[in-house]
Amino acid sequence: MAGIVVVGAGVAGLVCAWRLQRAGHEVQVLEQSADPGGRLRAVAHGDRRIQTGAGFFTDGQRNVLSVAGTLGLGDAVVHLEPEGSVPGRVLYAGRFEPCSFAPGFGALRSAVLAPGARLRMGRLSAELFRHRDRLDPVQPERAARLEDGEDMPRYLARLLGDAARERLVSPFVSTLLGCEPEDVGAAFFLLSMRSLAQGAAPVSFEGGLSRLAEALSDAVRVRTGCEVFSVETERTGARVRYRSRGRERSFLADAVVMAVPGPVVPQLCNTLTSDERIFFDSVRYAPGIQVDVLLPTRPGGLAFGNCIPREAGTGLRSIFATHRDPGAGPAGTGHLTVHLAESAVVRLGRAKDEEIIGFTLDALAKTPVGLLPSYEAVVHRWPYARPVFPLGALSRLENFDVRIGRSPRLAFAGDYLIGPTVEGALTSGMQAASRVVQSLDDTGLGAIRSHLVHSWTA
């Protein structure tokens, strides 16, 4: 049994700790916030439950489903759209139209495109088939060879034409990945489509997706309020220093898993190799602002996921009808989760909440949601909302994966390694746990330390 420290209690860190614990190791998770969950967390607001980050996954995301099943959440899965319907809507000509382009979702029926443009949508399925051997959503680096100098907008313009790009595909992908179209490389776009082809129906757990993080954090030892400020690894062990209740403390562990957003890693790890530093310097996240609008009644005729093209000029990226989760609030009440487009996030990043709420309500009035006379609203800001995978990101991931210069006793987990979703983060946590177990077994270190050595440095 080895003593392992996981830094960060987001879903990546929690699932990693859970797997290591199940493999028989002693694991501590250190989390700076007062609560675990990271970007997968709920807060109570009166009789409502607000998901401050991730709100749904898709029924093709098998790792989330499998972990949830083992944790006893299988029966809590709720479909947020009627089964068999298209996976979302897109704003077009003042209405939310079915967003039917993902493979298997009847692109030929799309009202958003002229017949010629609809026919061209078949090319997307052909591309997915052509590259199927390289498109594995849980091993994105395998698609690095498909990076051929094009970002998603250029690729889509060439493959499908401008109308499909602007009205349909780009708004959908921006909503799904939480970034601007230019921040998606063509190969990463294909990976995301491949993932949707496995199942695109939006699902959650009754009471919110955060139930996954809650169930995981119940199963492992999480110490909250512990801000890690230094991690030093060497061949014989790893020293983790952190602040808790105004005091500096440290752990000596057999291995450390860094499960914090990518750009935070080099700020904490002093002993990274140059290969690792080069990679982490290239990792970038898009910032995000989410506004939850709580209503006394439900706006009529609104599907769960509604994407807004940039060209519509609202400054919004998406509107989710969160009230479709029966656990989100009292029966009959409305709950919209609104994400701002990056241009608005940059402009309003430092604005007061009231200004952001005013902006959001004005923008909603320009959509089929219309004017909302009575509401409450809550704002959440994320400096590191979603990692982006622009052109070149997959090649950098591939280089990182096969790097020669590797810090001993150190592993990494987080959505920036797989994809900007709960499935991506969770998968990276599972993979990090396997790597740690493997490396402890390889070096015969599994049995060295039977408990974590806890020492006081101040």
Ligand SMILES: Cc1cc2nc3c(=O)[nH]c(=O)nc-3n(C[C@H](O)[C@H](O)[C@H](O)COP(=O)(O)OP(=O)(O)OC[C@H]3O[C@@H](n4cnc5c(N)ncnc54)[C@H](O)[C@@H]3O)c2cc1C
């Ligand atoms: C607004 C928003 C909406 C989203 N919507 C969706 C969605 O609908 N579906 C979906 O699949 N995904 C969605 N995502 C993405 C998803 O939430 C993330 O990909 C996933 O939760 C990331 O998990 P993680 O463990 O990699 O990182 P995080 O959740 O960020 O966890 C990292 C943890 O490390 C902690 N930490 C950082 N620094 C330190 C330190 N020095 N010491 C100790 N602890 C530290 C942080 O406090 C945090 O708890 C959304 C994200 C945002 C922000």
